Each structure stands twice: as structure tokens, then as C-alpha cells.
Amino acid sequence: MSQSTTSDGRSQRWDEHKEQRRARILDSAIAVIEESGVDFSVQAIAAQTGLPRPVVYRHFKDRADLDEQIRQRILKILMADLLPSLHPAGTVGEAVAHAVTTYVLWTEKYPRLHHFLGIGVDKPAVSGARGQISSALTTLFVSALSRTGADIAPARPMAYGTIGFVDGVVSSWRTSPSAPAEQIVSLLTASLLALLETTAKEQGIDLDRTTPVVDLLG
Structure with a gap:
């Protein structure tokens, strides 16, 4: 040798x-x-x-590098739970409820890890993870709109708006968690379904919470 x-x-x-x-x-x-x-x-x-x-x-290069690496490690834990929930099954209502429940319960299980991500929301690791989730959601919306022949232009803003709305509600709740997790899940699920149904109607798509996901995505 x-x-x-x-x-x-x-x-x-x-x-x-x-x-x-x-x-x-x-x-x-x-x-x-x-x-x-x-x-x-x-x-x-x-x-x-x-x-x-x-x-x-x-x-590590310095304390900032250490903190960023910690954020990446936390996000790896979160994404392992969250990303599979973005491969929906069942009805639209069940799919939305499953994804929302997964995220809300994760923040309830790891409140301090969620808080640490929140104070680094403008850092590359967190913004990158939000982009990854939004991209996955955009792909779902594009698939559904394309299958029905509708305009796919709303897909990306809808995806990013959805993530921003969910994150805002959950972050506010975690700051002062006076309501039970089940109530937050119910609020978010109902709000997101109303948004999806209204947007679909504007695009000429017949969709409600009982619509099977397979009918939308094939």
C-alpha cells in the first residue's frame, strides 16, 4: 500500500x-x-x-455558524414528519387536516425547538425549508389545475400564501397557547378548505372537502 x-x-x-x-x-x-x-x-x-x-x-466557524447548523438539524427532524403529509390521500378535507395536524402537533411536541426556528426565521436554513415546503405544495396545485385545464398561474402564490398563513397562525398560538391544539387544527383546516374551495370555484373547478384527491391529481 x-x-x-x-x-x-x-x-x-x-x-x-x-x-x-x-x-x-x-x-x-x-x-x-x-x-x-x-x-x-x-x-x-x-x-x-x-x-x-x-x-x-x-x-464551527463561530456562534452564528453553530446556531445555523442547529437550525438545520431541527429542520431535518421537522421535515421528516411534515413532507410525507404533503403526499395526500383520501379526500381533500382529510388531506388538509392530516398536513395541518402533523405540523401543529409537532410544534406542540417541540415548542422550544419551534421557538428557536422562529427567532431565526430570516436565516438561510429556515427560509430554505419554507421554500422547499412551498415548492412541494406548488407542485400539487399545478397538478390539480393542469388536470382540469385551468390556469396554473395561481398555484405558486396560493402555495406560498398558504404556508405563510399557517406559519403565522401557529407562531402566534405558540407565543400564547391559550387554545388547545385541536382547536387550532380545526381553525386552520376550515380556513384552508374555504380558501381552496373558493379558488377552485373561481377557476371553474368543482371541488369541495369531500372530493377524493385522486380525482384531482390522477
Whole structure:
């Protein structure tokens, strides 16, 4: 085995070690946020991880980079739950209720993680995730409109408007959660269905909450 091959193997193992340690740090950061809230220190992460504070910082450019990597880690957890709900089945009403319920219950299960995402709403990780969800919803709307021969121009603004509306309602609720989650789910579901039905009617599409999704998407 050449010296170059040996060196490459060591470099690969070291890279894998660094990636595993980075993941361990980020998981520890999430645990700290869930336990203590968003006002956490790097020292708290270091203590949770079992590493010296300088070692934690060694894996990130600065505190801003650390926070952004934490946001990406949280969003990975959220998207694993949320994206499958955007592949709808059943009736339109059932599909909307399922997606809304998934998101609302996630924020109720992880309120402090949701809060941390909220204070970084203008950061690349969060805006990128919103764009990904909006894009998936746009694709659904385009499919439904195209299948009926309707104008697809409203698809994108409808998708982005829907995400903005849901996010606004849920964020306001999480700031002062005086109503039960079931009530928020009911409010959002009813509002979104009314919006979909009205928009569909304007496009000449016969749609209501009992319409099977398969009839819209094929």
C-alpha cells in the first residue's frame, strides 16, 4: 500500500470522526434547547456533549455558524414528519387536516425547538425549508389545475400564501397557547378548505372537502 493511499485512508477516517462529533454536538444542542430554552450557552452544549468548550467551537466557524447548523438539524427532524403529509390521500378535507395536524402537533411536541426556528426565521436554513415546503405544495396545485385545464398561474402564490398563513397562525398560538391544539387544527383546516374551495370555484373547478384527491391529481 502506498503512502498516499495510507494517508487518504487516515484523512477519510478523520473526516468521518469529525462528522460524527459534529452530529453529537448538534444533538446535544437540541437536547439543551428542549431542556432549557433558546437562551443557551456553548458551555451548556459542551457539558451535555462531554467535551471542552474550545473543542465544540473547533467544529464551527463561530456562534452564528453553530446556531445555523442547529437550525438545520431541527429542520431535518421537522421535515421528516411534515413532507410525507404533503403526499395526500383520501379526500381533500382529510388531506388538509392530516398536513395541518402533523405540523401543529409537532410544534406542540417541540415548542422550544419551534421557538428557536422562529427567532431565526430570516436565516438561510429556515427560509430554505419554507421554500422547499412551498415548492412541494406548488407542485400539487399545478397538478390539480393542469388536470382540469385551468390556469396554473395561481398555484405558486396560493402555495406560498398558504404556508405563510399557517406559519403565522401557529407562531402566534405558540407565543400564547391559550387554545388547545385541536382547536387550532380545526381553525386552520376550515380556513384552508374555504380558501381552496373558493379558488377552485373561481377557476371553474368543482371541488369541495369531500372530493377524493385522486380525482384531482390522477
